[in-house]
Amino acid sequence: MNIFRKQPHRISRVRYLYSRAGFGATPAELEKASRKSLRKTVRQFFKDSEGITDLRVIEPDDFESKKQLKGMVRDGQLDREMLQERIRQNAEKVRELNLQWLDRMAAGQGALREKMALFWHGHFACQTQARNLVFLQQYVNTLRQHALGNFGDLLMAISKGPSMLQFLNNQQNRKNAPNENFAREVMELFTLGRGNYTEHDIKEAARAFTGWQFTPEGQFVFRERAHDEGEKTIFGKTGTFKGEDVMAMLLENRQTARFITAKIYRYFVADGPVNAPEIQKRVDGLADQFYKSNYNIAELMETIFTADWFYDAVNTGAHIKSPVELLAGLRHTLGVQFDQPEPQVFVQRTLGQLLFYPPNVAGWPGGKNWIDSSSLLFRMQLPDYVLKAADVKVRSKDEGDVNTQLLARKGNAKFRTTINWTDFEQAFSKTSDIELTDAIAITLLPFPLRSDQRILLENQLKPNQTRSERIHILTAALMSLPEYQLT
Template identity: 80%
Template sequence: MDKQTKQQQTRYLFARAGFGGTPAELDEASRKSLKKVVRQLFKDSEVVTELRVVEPDENETKKQLKGLVRDGQLDKDMLKERIRLNTEKVRDLNLQWLDRMAAGKAALREKMALFWHGHFACRTQGRNPLFMQQYANTLRQNALGKFGDLLMAVSKEPAMLQFLNNQQNRKNAPNENFAREVMELFTLGRGNYSEHDIKEAARAFTGWQFTPEGQFVFRERIHDEGEKIIFGKTGTFNGEDVIAMLLENRQTARFITAKIYHFFVADGSVNEREDKKQIDELAEQFYKSGYDISGLMETIFTSDWFYDPKNVGAHIKSPVELLVGMRHMLGVQFDQPQPQIFVQRTLGQVLFYPPNVAGWPGGKNWIDSSSLLFRMQLPNYVLKAAEVLVQPKDDGDVNTQLLARKGNAKFHTTVNWTDFETLFAKIPDAELPNALATILLPFPLRPDQHTLIENQSKPGQTRPERIQSLTAALMSLPEYQLT
């Protein structure tokens, strides 16, 4: 394998398994075999450091809620202030997670957790920061473990039970929402269960509740202990039994594997025979391994077909991938946090605020005429502190509107150009555009792009100034939106 091909494969691996690599990271990795690089990505992700913006005793316990009542009436001003403070905590959680992603040390774990955030889509109800903090940490802790452990843990998270209304699921008055989504979105996929299965599973999940302090609790007095028939089996099943049945079903392995494949390998539906064959083989391995996520991902990242040219540049970066990748690549720090929320909201992906229980649709759905323009201008906003004239689209979501800054934004950032430029110190001036493109883009520069980029350089620039202007120009190309 020639040096250029190895560099391209390394850049592609870092972009798909994480959020991209710095020039130094890619240079070091390109000197090793791909298998060793993949093993290092897993090793770097072994340690999990929890996100923490709120302590458990800060949560809205019943005692705290009583503080909102005066003379037997709800104090609306105090309630409004509590909502504002809670919204700020969720915003801080969002930003802290972005920081962890951008740090790059555990990039694979954070990328997997981002995937699971879209799969186990959950948004803050009542803007409860503790519940969302616990949910996020559960995703991150279990992101590379066994899918069964992750499924059980997320299903028992107060944030999820609240979001899917299982607190209202009681004996003699079952609420089917939680049971339906566990089957349709989390395990089997639509059409692989019956309405009867949902009704009976809902009965099994009665009693799965949570305390105001954020603890899962099983309340026997409201659990339906009667006999149920689920997937053709009869018994006095409870929630854990339903989860076990779902994991026994090979369709769960097939459904999860297909979603992972589409996120990490090839966007879109399974139309090509080759993709279907690969997914079938991966699903069989996944099932036989006891749903070992790390084993599945290692197989994907070390397979020759993963690096097939048809997959390269075929994935559109999500807004979070775009923002985090830019931050990691150039060591970008924002002087104020609000612009990062502005970017997420303008481009349609705010962490902890998925549009619905199905999560973000992804793929070509990330792009429309207004978002594409903002995406391509984003490097100038971030790197040159240009004033932003774009306004976030009105999504009708009062929750995300509370996060947004009114009026135009201006990004004040610090960029670590020194570290970025080091690798290019000995590159001849004429070769700089192509050398930078190898790091930043999924494809080599075309002659017309080379000319366009060079035309944006100004006469008399110092070497650092030339590297910086070329970098901003390359990041403004449509190809930078792809991995």
């Protein structure tokens, strides 16, 4: 039976789920999943994401110690050549970590965990200063380990990680000289959201976080001598609070549950504000569940993915793929492997989402911000670059960061790839030539083809082409449509 023709509505719903909960699906995955109930498919997503293997490009004990830095000093002067070489080596390792994570996203197995970790990467946005690889590796693996667990555990693990403590200057937060940066961002961006705290709360919380530091090896340490032991008044409560007490207060506040839930809703359901009465009521209900479950992330996500409203037509095509989602999805759907690593980093930079380099502590704004005149053109041409090895004549965005420039310093004129066309074609073995265009379209696009689009696509086909050639041409053409940028 040609399921792409017999059950297009079911295929569309499954494609939508795979694109939101993961990074898309192969035609074979869609066909298999469409034969099961939606609830069983959702549960399979969670089952497939139970296990986790850490990303690793450096051993955890291979840290950037003072001894190593001293080795770069000659005659009392820092050896600039040695420093530049160390920066170059670090940039290559950061690129390797980037591509390891992208490989996990594109693999399909455990896609929900990786998708959630990508969301948390934007929420707990962080750049490791000086590109300390141990800290960066620890940061991304913490995101992945806790991605579907308890939000309180994730909040604490990330906040006590060396990357965040360093990035938000808490290593310099000491009694008699408090630094408010860490306390402010924890409230504004990680838990409550802007406007749900006072400046006094921040000042007092900063005092509570004094002493939260880390060792050169990246281990969290509480330094009592640096901690302000005096009384603080935070959210109307007075006591000799420490950082853990502040975190407990934030989690006790229902506004944290609502702030996180609203952000998850915008990311996984529909871009844009959540203040419409119906949506606000829905988000409030989800937030209430999230709070009562003690911030169980997996339980919240399962409720979303199994809700009838999640599949409403108004949500279909309402999300613009981020650059990483676009690249990982294209790779997964067609089993694409790049012969060289540089093009994948080049794509991320050009489209404005380079893993481990968020623009600031607020992360990537997402939504319509992904699209501008230059990035849209590159997005539309990407299938030709990947599938046809067309010449790349676009330059990546210059972020002015020497590390990112080194990370993607080799812009190739062509993307050389290997594509698993065999499996992709096999999924359409029972599809007639007349049905082929629509059958491929339903696996790739959020909307049915319009008649004018179908004519335009089929005009690219020639009578003497083999069936494989027809599938290749149609697939590249469909991926070049604006609708492919949406889920």
